Amino acid sequence: MVGQALFILTAGITLLMALGVVLARNLFHAALFLVGAFFGIAVLFILLEAEFLGAAQIIIYIGAIATLIVFAIMLSRHVMGKEAGAYNRNWYFALAGVVFFFLLLGWLLIKMPFNLVTAEVPADAIAQIGQGFVGHYVVPFEVASVLLLVALIGAIMLARER
Amino acid sequence: MTVPLSWYLIFATALFSIGFFGVLARRNAIAVLMGVELMLNAVNVNLVAFWRYLTPTDLSGQIFVVFVFAVAAAEAAVGLALMISIYRTRKSINVDELNELKL
Numbered sequence: 385m386v387g388q389a390l391f392i393l394t395a396g397i398t399l400l401m402a403l404g405v406v407l408a409r410n411l412f413h414a415a416l417f418l419v420g421a422f423f424g425i426a427v428l429f430i431l432l433e434a435e436f437l438g439a440a441q442i443i444i445y446i447g448a449i450a451t452l453i454v455f456a457i458m459l460s461r462h463v464m465g466k467e468a469g470a471y472n473r474n475w476y477f478a479l480a481g482v483v484f485f486f487l488l489l490g491w492l493l494i495k496m497p498f499n500l501v502t503a504e505v506p507a508d509a510i511a512q513i514g515q516g517f518v519g520h521y522v523v524p525f526e527v528a529s530v531l532l533l534v535a536l537i538g539a540i541m542l543a544r545e546r
Numbered sequence: 547m548t549v550p551l552s553w554y555l556i557f558a559t560a561l562f563s564i565g566f567f568g569v570l571a572r573r574n575a576i577a578v579l580m581g582v583e584l585m586l587n588a589v590n591v592n593l594v595a596f597w598r599y600l601t602p603t604d605l606s607g608q609i610f611v612v613f614v615f616a617v618a619a620a621e622a623a624v625g626l627a628l629m630i631s632i633y634r635t636r637k638s639i640n641v642d643e644l645n646e647l648k649l
Contacts, residue, residue: 387548395557402561405580406568418580421561425587428557431549432598437590437611444615449583449622456576456626460633471571472642478570486563493555500551503602512605513612521609528616535620539627545634 391431398424409470411457419450433505436513554595562588575629575639579622586618 401424404417422445429438506512517525561584568581590611597607633639 385548391549391553395553399557399560399564402564402584405584406564406572406577411574411576414577414580418583421584422587425591428554428591429594432554432594434594434598434608434611437594437608440612440615441590444619445583445587449619452622452626453576453580453583456629459630460576460639470573470577472573475571478567482563482567482570485566486559489559489562490556493559494552498551498600500599501602505598505602506605509605509608513608516605516609517612521606524613528613531620532616535623539623542624542627543630 387431391428394424394427394431398428412454415450415454415457418453419446422446422450434509436510551595551599554591554599558588558591558595561585561591573640573642575632575641575644576626578641579625579629582625583618583622586614590614 398421401417401420405414405421408414408417422441426438426441426445429435429441565581565584565588568584569578572578572581593607593611593614597605601607629639632644636644
């Protein structure tokens with residue numbers, strides 16, 4: 385019962401924050417709403433007993449990505465105030481398509497039967513994640529490292545003054 | 547587990563739809579990127595929920611979420627660098643004004 389109430393509260397706040405991200409005219413306000421949404425999702429991860437991911441969510445999304453977005457907004461500041469229309473001309477098509485997508489996918493997900501398992505999370509879950517990275521998933525892990533390096537060099541090359 | 551799996555799935559679908567609307571309808575490229583981040587987060591919620599309810603003893607679901615984190619970080623870094631570069635030459639990052647590639 386407590387879990388359900390906590391879920392409804394967190395999910396509701398997160399969805400409101402996400403709506404704020406999409407609807408706020410001021411980009412800086414949208415970025416602050418985005419931080420709120422990220423935090424709500426971190427709380428949901430902890431409710432799902434994935435504590436490591438909750439901490440990683442706060443460090444990576446709030447600590448790095450949200451900060452990067454705020455920096456980009458500051459650097460392109462002149463477009464912030466005089467954003468005449470926040471939406472493009474075809475926004476009602478987008479709204480109709482998104483509502484249709486939500487209803488279709490929600491209906492499919494409710495209809496779909498899943499084989500639920502009621503096992504406990506292993507106590508050494510974080511150790512198992514670490515062993516997965518250097519064991520079974522070592523190749524994707526190295527590819528992700530190379531991807532991050534390429535993104536780092538690419539971002540420097542793109543944003544450099546010429 | 548008092549919360550049904552379908553609640554998480556519906557929540558993630560709603561979050562994905564909100565982010566999708568942001569991607570399709572916003573004019574500012576940074577706002578579009580924020581919509582993409584919301585969509586990636588919705589996928590992460592789905593991955594963790596499926597891990598917890600279907601295969602809680604196999605940690606592959608959580609490992610996938612970490613890979614999504616890495617890809618999202620790379621995407622944000624390159625995307626924002628592109629926008630700063632475009633802003634420097636065009637003085638605008640409204641996606642409906644960037645039409646050089648259109649015939």
